[in-house]
Amino acid sequence: MTRYSTLKLLLLLATATAIPATLARDWKALEEDDLHDRSNPAVGILQEPEEALSVLAPDSAGNKVNWVEAIRQGQIKPRASLYGDNPVRQHDTEVVMKNTLDLPFVLFPHKAHNEWMSCEMCHETLFRSVRDGNAISMERILEGEFCGVCHGAVSFPLTECNRCHSVLRDAVPASISGAVVPKE
């Protein structure tokens, strides 16, 4: 019982810390970002994040852009190769991961990822392409392994618990784990 309420509290905390970010959808100017050298002649020529990002599908964390939506709404069309445009191979399953203590299950969507990258980004280096074939845990994700290679560094940050832990525990029959083909 205590275990259950502590986890709830954690989720609440995580949500609460995300709120200030939600309220302010703004971007630091390059010369104030603590990174670019103000005296560098390029500052003033380089594009300001606000100019490029404010017109894309909004989000509350990371770049404050919902990158999945930005592609789906046709706002951007990142190229799949340097020359020509070989389409990236698609694999349209969603994998449910149930080893989440009392939190909602994790749903890994292949489609959203394949709109951004080819299989080789993950297989067989970060993940074996076998259901339940990887010893993933939150600890290791927080250490920057598995999902944590990208999430928390370039893709939306790890404070967004519910975007991965997105399937209510009683919504999935106990018999199902591993890959589930989504309804079209």
Added chain:
Amino acid sequence: MKRVIKTRRLVLLAIIVLPFAVAWAEYADVVINMQAEDKGMSPVIFPHWFHRVRFQCSVCHVDIGFKTKAGASGITMDKISQGQYCGACHNGEIAWSAENCDFCHSGTPGLETGVEGGHKTAGPGYY
């Protein structure tokens, strides 16, 4: 049971640390300063947000071969002028050429190699 407690402590730590770890810089900007400053150039700032609008992740991380760890690719100007790494695009063809030193070497002196924004940038201890 012990393991559960440990995990919970880690998760709590992460929640507390993450919001503070977010620097002012744009999320996912990468500072590369393995050699630049030692050789008299300002640190390099690579903006993910700018490039991902134009290219999928695998163009760089699979086809060109950038490692997914800041500083790990071993980039040098020689390789860039031979058309590797940044030079696969910054060749005056796909993007402006490597003569524009300032565009890449735009960082404040003293910056450390790393990615801005996530679990690997700041905070006490490993996280």
